[in-house]
Each structure stands twice: as structure tokens, then as C-alpha cells.
Amino acid sequence: MPDTLHDAGAVTVGEAADAVGLPAKTLRYYEEIGLVVPDRRGNGYRAYRPGEVHRLRFLKRARSLGFSIDDCRVLLSLYGDPGRTSSEVKAIAQQHREAIEHKVAELLSLRDELDRLIDACHGDHRPDCPILDNLAGGR
């Protein structure tokens, strides 16, 4: 576990995972797709430095807000770019917000349609069922 002089402050994938609250598998996946690429120790073990752990935390938070991996890639690069503008960041967030809003509208419409079918179905021991009738009727 040392290499302490060479990899000062660096931690293994398991330690980084515990520190951030993501599975180690996910960290390996993020490396594979080039999101957070740690150094390696002499034995081949990943060595996450504090900056990379920080990026992982950033990623975890962004993912928990529903941003796609591609969005996260852009957000991370903006985060690391002193020449960014806040309008670039805001645009991504707004686009994501609209996508969510759109999906909510879809789901609410589905829910309402299901509610109508569920209300129409007595739900007893008999076989006749307005839900199946609707599915079969296709309309």
C-alpha cells in the first residue's frame, strides 16, 4: 500500500469508492470511458489523487441530478475551465430540466390513462375486464 513518496495522498479504487460513495465497479467504468482516469502504482493498482476523488464526487452529484454521462463530461470540462461562462453551464441545466419536464408530462398522461382504465375495472372474480377490452380494442 505504500509508494508513499511517489503517490502522495493517492488512494486505491476501493478507498476512493468508499470516500465518494460509489461502487468501485463504477469507478473502473468511469476510467474506461475516460471520465476520471487515475494513475497506476507499480503493482498496477489504480491511484486516485485528491483531485480525482473530487471529480468523482462532482460526478456522483451530477449523476444524482439526472445528468447523462455525456452532460457530465461537458460539466466536468467546464468545471475545470477557468475561461467558461456561467451561461454555458446554465444552458445545459435548462436543457436537462426541459427533458425532465417533458418526461413528467408523458408519465402523467400515462398515469391518467391508466387511472381511467383502473376506475372502469371492477376488479373482482369475473373475467370481463375493461382494461383488457381497451388493450384489445387498440383504441
Next chain:
Amino acid sequence: MPDTLHDAGAVTVGEAADAVGLPAKTLRYYEEIGLVVPDRRGNGYRAYRPGEVHRLRFLKRARSLGFSIDDCRVLLSLYGDPGRTSSEVKAIAQQHREAIEHKVAELLSLRDELDRLIDACHGDHRPDCPILDNLAGGR
């Protein structure tokens, strides 16, 4: 295209797809997973009979209501089972409704959180950005 005496009323995958409004690829996929398995003509072509086209329409409608393929499998089997009870059907629909409701709640919570961040961000040419700050701060 005949075989008319043997496969009366049966249509090819393309014709069935057009009739139902699903891509032919999807019909082949539904056969692969055992949802709707048509006969074959002498030349190997799929032969969808009216009953199978009907099941495909049922599937299309159920999928458009957001039911999973597994749900659809059960719904189809209930549809074809005279001994079913409407309560079985209703239970599936209610479970699906609750899953949708749950997802809506999640998305609305995400949306509200995004709204707060978006409102806090002035969105101009300057680099400082509460959205990035929040992602980086993790809290």
C-alpha cells in the same frame, strides 16, 4: 406469395408490421422472445394469421401504456385465458400505475432541485456559477 389454401389469411412480417404500426424488426424480436410466434410458409417466410396480428395490436397498445414486456406477457396470457379474473388484470395495472407515480415524484424532485440551481445562476459571460459550485460542493 400464395400458399393461399394452406395459409389462408396469413400475411408476411412486413404486411403485419404495416397493419399494426410496428417495425418489422420489432415483430421479429417479439418472436425471438416468444411473445408472438407466427407459422412459417414453405419458403421460410413468417406467416402471421389474423389472431397473431390481433395479439400484436394488443401488444402495441400495452407497450404504449408503458407496460414492460414481462407485464405484456402476463397480460396477453390473461387475455387468452377465459378463467382469468379482472382483479388479476387490475392488480397489474395498479402496480404499473404506482411505479409511474413513483417515477414522477422522483423527476419532480429533480426538477425542483434543478430549478433552484438554475434560478441561482445568473447565466452570463462570467465563470462563477452556483450550479458548478453545488456540484463541486456535493451539498
Next chain:
DNA sequence: CTTGACCTTCCAGTCACTGGAAGCCCGATA
């Protein structure tokens, strides 16, 4: 020296398709 907990890579599976390649079949035209 062995145990056990790590770590490594690679492969497969998830869900419901979708795209594409290679090749067969059929009706219609030249």
C-alpha cells in the same frame, strides 16, 4: 506459508429494441 481481503482484466447480462451485413426468394420487366 497460508489465509483473506483486496486488486487486476475480461466477458456477459440488463431492457427493448435498432442498424447493418450477407444472402435467399419472388414478381415484373427487357
Next chain:
DNA sequence: TATCGGGCTTCCAGTGACTGGAAGGTCAAG
């Protein structure tokens, strides 16, 4: 009869974002 175009066949791979598992290397402790 040759061939052309369109539709049919199968099989393989990719999507998003991981997740599970197998086979094997590494390391500190007992």
C-alpha cells in the same frame, strides 16, 4: 431467360450506465 428491385431470412453488434462473476495477481497479518 437474365436480371433488377424489393422484401424476406439470419446473425452480429450497439444503445446507457452500469452490474455480476470468473480467473488470477498482490499484500499485510497470523
